[in-house]
Amino acid sequence: MKAAAFAYARATSVVNALELLAAHGDKAKVLSGGQSLMPAMNLRLLSPDILVDIGGLAELRGIAVRGDVLVVGALTRHVDLLGSPEIALHAPLLRDAVAHVAHPAIRNRGTIGGSVAHADPASELPACVLALNATIVVRGLAGERRIAATEFFKGIYETALSPDELLVAIEVPVAGQGVAFFFQEYARRHGDYAIVGLAACAAVAAGSFTDLRLGFFAVGDRPVLAAAAGKLINASVTPALLAEATAALADELDPQEDQQATAAMRRHLAAVLLRRCAAALLARPELEKGATR
Incomplete structure (x- = not known):
């Protein structure tokens, strides 16, 4: 399948790009790298009247x-x-x-x-x-x-x-002292769309989280900053507390079912990633117990 017919304008400056967008409104789409936009247009999921190419700015x-x-x-x-x-x-x-x-x-x-x-x-x-x-x-x-x-x-x-x-x-x-990061995703093959993923940023002091931000993806209609992280901040993270956090996480997520996974599977994998994240960032591998390999 090929994209529907469209006009094309190559912006010469940010101001020029904004003028083009103002002139065409929601009938225009911005083209930067094009790696998501062009496949969507080829599948007729999007059919803009005009592409505003900002790639040369x-x-x-x-x-x-x-x-x-x-x-x-x-x-x-x-x-x-x-x-x-x-x-x-x-x-x-x-x-x-x-x-x-x-x-x-x-x-x-x-x-x-x-x-x-x-x-x-x-x-x-x-x-x-x-x-x-x-x-x-x-x-x-x-x-x-x-x-x-x-x-x-x-x-x-x-x-x-x-x-x-x-x-x-x-x-x-800018990351300060004691800030640590975690990233992991489940996908059928490396480079495929994620089934479930987690990007995390934490501040760790004396073996505890003083801040923890858990960004889950592929678990709903948008990326989710999990409120369940709050249970682990300024607390002694035990397996029981971690179980409470994973239960709270399952309640707040609203994953979709598709050809890759059921909603229940996505909730399970999100819980696995939360345990792995806590174990890795606190350097306590025993917290990962029960995680799927």
């Missing part, structure tokens, strides 16, 4: 540390995240997650902004920005606004972006 690329914030341009490619020393030092969760995204050909073209704006609930990077307490920077002709990642994802392929706005950057707090 160098001002939207790059990774920089500004004070206590790591700023990642929207057009920064997955492969750039993998090789960046700034990402490795300040936000290694992104590097670990991107290694699971599809295959090299996709990672060489796909962009972080495209992935976050696409808001696929089975995608790795939206869950990462939740776990990292990131801020999504968007721009329209009226100016710029910053949206907390927790407020950005509204549903399957739905975000807080207006049709006339452009995601321009992602801001991540």
